Amino acid sequence: MTDKTDVVIIGAGPVGLFAVFELGLLNIKCHLVDNLDKVGGQCAELYPEKPIYDIPSRPVVTGQELTDELIKQINPFKPKFHLNQQVEKIAKTEYGWIVETNIGTKVEAKCIVVAAGAGSFVPRKPPIENIENFENKNVFYAIRDKSIFKNKKILIAGGGDSALDWTNELSKDSNVTLIHRRKEFRAAPDSVSKMQELETKGKIKFLKGQIKKISKIQDSRIMLEYENDDEKSNIEVDYLLPFFGLKMELGPIAEWGLNLHENLIKVDTEKFQTSTPSIFAIGDINWYPGKLKLILSGFHESALMAQEVFKYCFPDKKNIFRYTTSSKELQKKLGV
Amino acid sequence: MPKLIITDRSGKKSEIEYDSNFTLMETLRDNGYDIEASCGGCCACATCHVYIDEKWTNKLKNMDDDEESMLDQAFDVKKNSRLSCQIELSGELDGLEIEIAPE
Numbered sequence: 459m460t461d462k463t464d465v466v467i468i469g470a471g472p473v474g475l476f477a478v479f480e481l482g483l484l485n486i487k488c489h490l491v492d493n494l495d496k497v498g499g500q501c502a503e504l505y506p507e508k509p510i511y512d513i514p515s516r517p518v519v520t521g522q523e524l525t526d527e528l529i530k531q532i533n534p535f536k537p538k539f540h541l542n543q544q545v546e547k548i549a550k551t552e553y554g555w556i557v558e559t560n561i562g563t564k565v566e567a568k569c570i571v572v573a574a575g576a577g578s579f580v581p582r583k584p585p586i587e588n589i590e591n592f593e594n595k596n597v598f599y600a601i602r603d604k605s606i607f608k609n610k611k612i613l614i615a616g617g618g619d620s621a622l623d624w625t626n627e628l629s630k631d632s633n634v635t636l637i638h639r640r641k642e643f644r645a646a647p648d649s650v651s652k653m654q655e656l657e658t659k660g661k662i663k664f665l666k667g668q669i670k671k672i673s674k675i676q677d678s679r680i681m682l683e684y685e686n687d688d689e690k691s692n693i694e695v696d697y698l699l700p701f702f703g704l705k706m707e708l709g710p711i712a713e714w715g716l717n718l719h720e721n722l723i724k725v726d727t728e729k730f731q732t733s734t735p736s737i738f739a740i741g742d743i744n745w746y747p748g749k750l751k752l753i754l755s756g757f758h759e760s761a762l763m764a765q766e767v768f769k770y771c772f773p774d775k776k777n778i779f780r781y782t783t784s785s786k787e788l789q790k791k792l793g794v
Numbered sequence: 795m796p797k798l799i800i801t802d803r804s805g806k807k808s809e810i811e812y813d814s815n816f817t818l819m820e821t822l823r824d825n826g827y828d829i830e831a832s833c834g835g836c837c838a839c840a841t842c843h844v845y846i847d848e849k850w851t852n853k854l855k856n857m858d859d860d861e862e863s864m865l866d867q868a869f870d871v872k873k874n875s876r877l878s879c880q881i882e883l884s885g886e887l888d889g890l891e892i893e894i895a896p897e
Contacts, residue, residue: 504833504836504838504839505833505836505838508836508838576832582867584869585869585870585897616866617863617866618866618867638866639865639866639871640866642862642863643866644863644866668869668870668871702866702869703839703840703867705832705839705841706832751834
C-alpha cells in the first residue's frame, strides 16, 4: 500500500521537525522518515542531556528538551512518522515523487525535503579485517530475532547500554561472555549492577580487552583474537555481537543525482531547493556560500523552503503571508 | 607561533603552527587533516580519536569521565588515547606530537 501526502521529510531531527510547523501553517501535510527508533536526530541520540545555549529565547535547553518542545509545537499538524527505516529509493511520478524505505514503506508526495543532518545513524563497525564476511551469519550489530542465540555461545563487545542490556537478557538462555576494554561501563548503573551480579553467580563471563582478529573454524563457529595490554588471547564462539554505538553516514542520498559539495547538498538561498526541482534540503545536510551548521539556520531555511513548496502543492492558490500572533486562521490551525 | 607534530593515518609526519585559542580537534580539522569529529566537539562521539606521544601524556590535563566513557565507542584504544576535541592547546604544548588514530 502506498500512502499519499504533500511532503516527505527525510530526517526527524530538530530541523525536520520544525519544517512540519512551517509547512503546516501553509496547510501542507507531512510524513517524516528516520533511521533511528526515535525522533530528535542528533539532539536525542548523541546529546540528549547536553545543554544548547544558542537557541533564540532559550538561554539553555538540552537536546531532549528541545526535541520534546518541538514535538509539542508541531502536534497540531499531526505529522506521520516512519521510524527505524531509511529512505532507499526515490522515483519521479506524475503526482510528484514516490519514496521507498529499506523495509518497504512507500509514500507518494509532491515534494521531498531532505533534513538529514550529518546523515543516517548506522552501527559503528569494529575495524577487524574480513569482519564483513561474517556479518549476518556470525556477527550481528542489531538483534531482530533473539531466538537464534538460544543455547549458543556468544561474545558481546562494548560497554554501553546495548552491550549490557543484551548481556543480561541473553544470559537467560545462552552462554554469554562480555568483552570491554576496561571494567567500567557507561551503561545505566542498574544494568551494570545486574551484569556484575550475573558475573559473581557465574552466569556470564567478563573479559578485559579489545577484539583484533576474526577467523572461521569448523561447525560454523568463529575464533576471535583479543588483546589486553599487548597480551593476546583467543576465544571461540558461535556469535559475536559488537555494540559500539552509532555513526552517521550520508547513505543512499548520495545516489539520487543531486549536486553535491563535499558530501553536502547544494541549494539556493532563496528557496533551499536542490539541483532537482521539488527536492529541497535544509539544516546541516545542505551547503551554500556562508552556510553555518546551526539549528537556528535550519529553522530559517525551513520557513523559506515552505514558501516554495506551497507553489508545488497548491499551484492555483495565492499564498498570503500572515503572522501567528494576529491571524485567526493560523491560530485555528494551531488549535489556540 | 607554537607548533604541533602530527602523524596522519598514512604514517606521514608534518608540522603545523597552532593558535592556543583552539582545541586540538579544531586545529586538525581546520588544517585539512582527515578527522571526522561528527558531533562538532561536544564530546558526544568518538570520531576525533588521537594518540598522544608518550613524552607528552603527563603534560595534558587528565581526562574526565565523559571523555573516558566516550572512548568506549572508539577502536584501537591505547593507554595514550585521547579525544582531540577535549584538548585545549595552551602555549605550554609547543612541540606536542600526536598521531591520528585509525578510523
